[in-house]
Amino acid sequence: MYKKYQVIIIGAGHAGCEAALACSRMGVNTLLITLNMDSIARMSCNPAIGGIAKGQIVREIDALGGEMGLITDKAGLQFKLLNSSRGPAVWSPRAQCDRLLYSILMNKSIQNQRNLEILQSEVKSLIIKNNKVYGIKLLTGETVSTNIVVVTTGTFLKGEIYLGKKHFDGGRFNEKSALYLSKSLTDDCGLILNRFKTTTTPRINSLSINYSKILKQYGDEKPIPFSHFTKINNWRKSLKQLPCWLTYTNNITCEIVKNNLELSSIYLGKVNSKSPRYCPSIEEKIERYPDKISHHIFLEPEGYNTNEVYLNGLYTGLPFEVQQKLINSIKGLENAKVLRYGYAIEYDYSDPLQITNILETKTIRNLFLGGQINGTTGYEEAAAQGLMAGINAGLRALDKESLVLSRDKAYIGVLIDDLTTKGVDEPYRMFTARAEYRLAIRNDNADLRLMDIGYSIGLIKDKMYQKFKIYKDLVNKICNNKIGFDKSINYNDLSPWSIDKIKLESHIHNIYKGYIKIQNKFINKIKKSENKIIPKDFDYNKVCSFSNETKQRLSNLRPKTIGQASRIISIKPSDIAILNIYIEKFNALKNKKRVL
């Protein structure tokens, strides 16, 4: 019934959309299959893109020719550069988005894309022979042939939704779960699947909020777009930013949560799997920090054409009636009406140690996995993996060499390296501290780092690339003091790049070049300390700059050497740098005592 495709992508979430667009733009005949055409690139949780470290990832996706930055610029309703009072290495763009508009625009990009077809259906199984992919089988019985498959099924594999004591199948609220594909991934492909969980917050009606009691939060006065290709002046003129709002929990909210803990799905013992440590439910926050009563709750509009407001910070698995009570205990929300309740979801993921650094499974040739299925959380982490899985699937179809980004080149390189060398035991999200080369891999220079690669694989259009090349050349010359600003050049021809961007980039380069040298020396020193012995009596709890998570993991596992410590899940390069210094101090003190 169906013709043969060079690549099939399963799933049209943030990972699947990037994968499908990348493959088809590379000239590869691609089919994208998804359970529901109306929920393409749906933001399951917070309607926001970017943030600390995640904003850098979106800029990298954009520089490689991905879609997320472009759509965010069109669907964003509030833009902020986080950490703007600190150094450029940690400047992180973030945008609040119109959730529905984002999905519609991505759907349009997909439908308009040449070489890309889309089908609403459920993939039941993969057709595998001799450890190679031959196609997929739909739940309706038809088969579709291909030699390359990218699986990006997010939270849908045997997804189970929990609302207090109730639970039922679902990949997201009101969306069906993919109940069959897991069996094929385990039985036909030899993959081991485990369970993770995550929660989302209730949404309320803006008309029921008492705005006079809460704090207004504006976007930036001079917002900066995500995409390198967005023309900033026109964009700013047409952008109508909406405010967000801030309120706090109080002792009554905390009491309500404490008194109902046993009713939460998080504590029922039904959802036994791990949730994202850095996106905890209100139940987990109150249990973890019993003395803290004032937790931030950000009120974020869900779109231009809806009254729905997202309660960021109030992730919960409590029953409906308790959610309503705890919302009404919060200042400004005394009469708030809930439109959608929060819930928890548990789903299958595949341990990323089972894939290589090009996101191909080790067991089955030409089977790639990308996104939340690899144990990550977050739209940006998903999109980045989807893009890389799509690029590598496309390169395989074209019989070309695979693409791997190194840790010193991109956050995307850090993400994939961490996943495929350390694995995960709780949902993985990106932080700046995970990137040892963070002074060099900034949001401002994503184009300089990656656009040549994007062009070489066919994802950056020639016209744009020619402008970029002139821009890059000018930045290099100015940074190396070869020329000053040349009056004969018409900088307007460089648009969307500009004279201001050249000035900013050369300025940042000058500030950072010394620090980057020191950073690289330091990293080399740490690499050389791979075999350094960690004393048996070293007390990790005394290292005050370690997070509780780091203290816990190192104390439990007690690695013998620095190298072993660096390979433990969630141990960041910054932890290893600190550990190195503390061990030197520890040994020096011991020797001194011995001499005395």
Ligand SMILES: Cc1cc2nc3c(=O)[nH]c(=O)nc-3n(C[C@H](O)[C@H](O)[C@H](O)COP(=O)(O)OP(=O)(O)OC[C@H]3O[C@@H](n4cnc5c(N)ncnc54)[C@H](O)[C@@H]3O)c2cc1C
């Ligand atoms: C309740 C909830 C709360 C969340 N909270 C947060 C949060 O606080 N912060 C955060 O960063 N992230 C959160 N996330 C995670 C975020 O939604 C994901 O990280 C992101 O959407 C993952 O993208 P993805 O492309 O991997 O998968 P998804 O966006 O889940 O997309 C999966 C796609 O696969 C399709 N699919 C699945 N199985 C099949 C099949 N067999 N056949 C055909 N199509 C199939 C689905 O239809 C869907 O299109 C939350 C998710 C949920 C559900």
